[in-house]
Amino acid sequence: MSWLSASRSLDNPVRSLLAIWACWKTLLLAVVVVSPGPGYDTSTQILRLQDGAVEQYVHPSAGWLSTIGQHVALKLTRWDAIYFVRLAQRGYVHEQEWAFSWGFTRLINTIALNFPGGQAESLATHALIAATISHVSHAASVVVLYKLACHVTSQNTRNGVAFITAVLHVLSPAGIFLSAPYAEALFSLFNFSGMLFYVYSIPRPDSTNSRLLRRDINVLISGACFGLASFMRSNGLLSGLLFASDLFQTLPTLPRSLLSASGLRRQMSLALAGILTACGFVAPQWVAYREYCVAQLHGEESRIWCRSLFPSIYSFVQKHYWNVGFLRYWTAPNIPLFLIAYPTLYLMLSTSSQARAGWLVVDRRIPQKSSKTRDADRPETDRYLEKCLRELALPQLVLAITAVTNFHVQIISRIASGYPVWYFGVAAALVAEAQKSHGPQFFVRPKAIVRYLICYAVVQGGLFASFLPPA
Template sequence: MSAWKPFSQPSNDPIKSLVIIFVLWKFVLVLLAIASPVPGYDTSTLILIRGHDLNLSRRTFYSEFHTIRERLSLSLVRWDAIYFVKTAERGYVNEQEWAFSWVFTRLIAFFAFYLPSSKNALESYIWAGLLISLVSHLLSVLVLHRLFITVRKDTPNSKVAFVAAVLHIISPAGLFLSAPYGESLFSLFNFSGMLLYAKYQRAQQDRSSRHALKECYLVGSGCCFAMATSLRSNGLLSGLIFAYDVATLLPSLLGFRLDLIGFRRLLATVIAGLLTAIGFLGPQWLAYEEFCGVAMSNGHVRPWCTKLFPSIYSWVQVHYWDLGFLRYWTLSNVPLFLIAAPMLWLLVQSSFTALTDQLQAQILSTPSPSTSSPSRNSGVRQTTLRPGKETESDDIERGCLRRLALPQLVLALTTFTSFHVQIINRISSGYPLWYLAIAISLVKGTPLYVFGKAQSSASSWVVHWMISYAIIQGGLFASFLPPA
C-alpha cells in the first residue's frame, strides 16, 4: 500500500483520514455554535437551564452564560433536543413527549449518571446527549465506509467508499448530528443493520462459510434495525429489505420447491423482520400501558386507545402537529418544500438509478480514453463498461443496491406527502445510497441527472450545497431559528 498522505492521498489510510476530517468539520460547527448569539430567538432553553427566576434582569440572565461549556449547552439544546434532555431527566409526563424516542432518552439518562455532576443537574443530561451524538456520528461514518466496501467487495482504500463516508461527515443535517438528537445514533444502527445484511449476502457467495453464521448476520441485521426503529419510527422502512427477500422466496415456498437451506433463510428473514417491527411496537406498548391500561378501567380513555391499531405516534402527529396525507401542502409551506427539494431529488434520483441497475453500471464503468473530454452535444463525460462477463459478485452487488434503495425511496415519498417536509434534510443522513451515488459521480466522472438530463457538474454543485446548507442551517439552529 502507498504511503499515507493526508492531503494528496487520504484514502491510503481511510480510517485515520476520516477521523481527521470528522474532527475538523465538527470544530467548524462548534465554533459556529459558540459564535451564535445566545439565547437566540427563543428563551426556552435558557429557562430550562436557569429556571424561572424572574427577578434576574435580561442582561444578568444572559451574561451568566460566559463559558464555552455554557454557551455550547445553550446553543445545542434547541427544538426537539429540549424534549429529549428534559424527558431524560424527569421521565415522560405529557402525551406528546412519547413522540420522542424512549430508547434515546433512557440512554441519555444512563450515561448522565456516570458524568461528573455540576451545579446544574440538567447539564449532565445535556452533555450525555452531546457525547452520544458525537461518538455515534463518528462510528456511523466508519460503518458507512465499511458498508460500501462490503457491498462492492472493494479494497479498504476504495476512493468511492472514502468519498461517500466524507459526504456523511458533511451531511446537510449539520448540527443535528452533534446536538442531543437521535439522528446520529439512528444512522449508526441503520448503517450497521445494512452492513450486517450485506455481509449476509456476501456470505451466501462463500460456499465454505457455515449456514448458522449467515443466519446470524441476518438476525443481527434485524436487531440493528429494531434499535434504529426505536430511535426514529422511519427505521421501520428498513424492514422493506426483508419484505423484498420474503417476496422472492414465497414462489418457491408456495410451489413446495423450497429446500432446507431456503427454509432456514426464509425463517431467519421473517425473524429479522419481526425484530424490526418490535423496535416500532415496543415503545408504543409502554405508552399504551401508561395512558390506556389503568385509564380504561377508570373510564378516562384517550381517543387513540380505542382505535383498532392504537398508535400514540400517529395520534401525536395528527392531534398535536396536524400532520397527515397532504395536510402540509399549504401555500405558507412552499418555502419549506423549496428547502427540501434538493434532498428529495437526490433521494429519488439515486433510488431509481439503483432500482433500474444504472447505479451499478456507473460503478462498473471506467472513463473511456477516447472520450476523456466532454461531449460536444451533451457536455457529459462518456464512459465505457468494464470488459468481461458479469460475475456472481456483481449480481450480489446489484441485489444489495436495489434493497438499499427501497427504504430511501419510500422515505422521500412519505416525507413529501405526509411529514414536515423540511426534516428530510436531517433524517436523510441515516440512508446510505444517495451518498454512494454522489461519490461515484465525483470519483468516476459519471453524471447526475437533473430533470432527465445528464449534468456532469451536478455532483460538485451538490457538495457545495451540502456544505453551505450545513453551515447556514447550523447558525440558524444555534439561534433557535427555523428550519428545524
C-alpha cells in the first residue's frame, strides 16, 4: 500500500473503505467456496442430517440467492461457529456450552424467529443470519475505527493514518473469523464505538463547563457500548479499565472535586460507566445462575461453581472443560501455537508500550522525544492526542499479557481485531516510512507486516473452511 494510493482514496474515505472491504470479503469467500472439503471433522454435516437436511437442507420456498447464501454460510460454520449456530437454534442444554457467547446466540435466535419463508428452525438459516451479522458488523466497525483514528491522530497526518488504520482492520489477522458465525466482528463494532465515545469524553485544553457536561454524557454512552461488547465477549470487561484508570487519576483531587457539581458528576459518570460495562458480563451469568443454582432451593444438588464467592459459569467452564488458567497452557506441545500467536502478540505489546510511553506519534516537526523540556514545549493538542492513545492502549496491553499467561494463546489472532492501538501503530509506521519521518519502531518494515496480514488471512481462510488446524 503506497502513501500516494491511500491519498487518492481520501476524497470519499468511507466509500473507499467499503469498496476495499467488499473486495477483501469477496476474496475470502472465494477461498472458502473452493476449499477442498470438511477435513477431519464432519460436525456441520452431522447437524444438517439431524436437521432432516439429507433430502434438502434449504427450505423449498427459498430463492436462489438465499440458497447460495445459506450454502456459503454453512461452509463458514466450522470450529466454534458450530456451537454458536447450534446454540442459537436450540438453546443451551449442556453446562460447557456456556463458554460461547450467550448474547450473540440470543441475537441470532431473535432474528431467526422473524425470518420469512418458514425457515426459522433451519440450521442453514441460523448460519446465514450469523454470517450476515458478522459481515455487516465488520463493515460498520471499519467506519467507526476510521472515525476513531481521525480523532486520535495528529492533524498533519490525520487522514492518511486514519484511512490506513481502517484498511488494516479490513485485513485483520482475524480474517475469516470476521465473516464466519463468530462474535468477533460484533465485539469490534461495540468496542470501537465505546472507545470513540470515550475519547470524545477526554477534555480538550479548551473545554468549557458545557463541554464538561457533554463529556460525562459521552462517558455513559461509552460504558453502554462496552457493556454490549462484554455481552458479546467477556474480554470486553477490560475496556472498563479506562474508567478505573480515570477514577484513579482523580483520587488526588477527590475531596475538592466532590464539592463541585461538575466534579461530583464526573465521579458518578465514571462509576456508572464501569457498572454498565460489567453488566454486559454479569447478565448471562445471572441467567445461568438461575438455571443451575436456584435448583438448590428446591432440594436438588447445585453445581460446585454455585458455591463460589463470585459464581460465574463462564469462568468455571473455561477452567474445568478447557483447562484455562495461569500458565496452564505453557506446555511443550503448545509451542507451535505460541509461535503462531507471536506476530500478533508482538504488535499488540510493542504498540501499546509505545503508546503508554507517549511515543506512538507521526510528526515531521519532532524527530524524537528526548527530554521533558521538549515534551513541555509541544502543543497542548499533541499532548491531548498522546493521552488518548495512552488510555486506549491500556486494555490492549492487559489483554496481550493475559493471553500469554492465561488463555489458549492462539485465539489472540482473532480477538486482537477489536483493539485499535496496534492498527494505529502499524498505520503510523507506514506513513512515517513514506514521509521519511520519525514513527513507531518495529523489528521489521511495516510493509512486511501488511504482507503478513494478507497472507495469513488467506491461508487461514482455506484451513478454516476445510476444518483444518491451525486456523
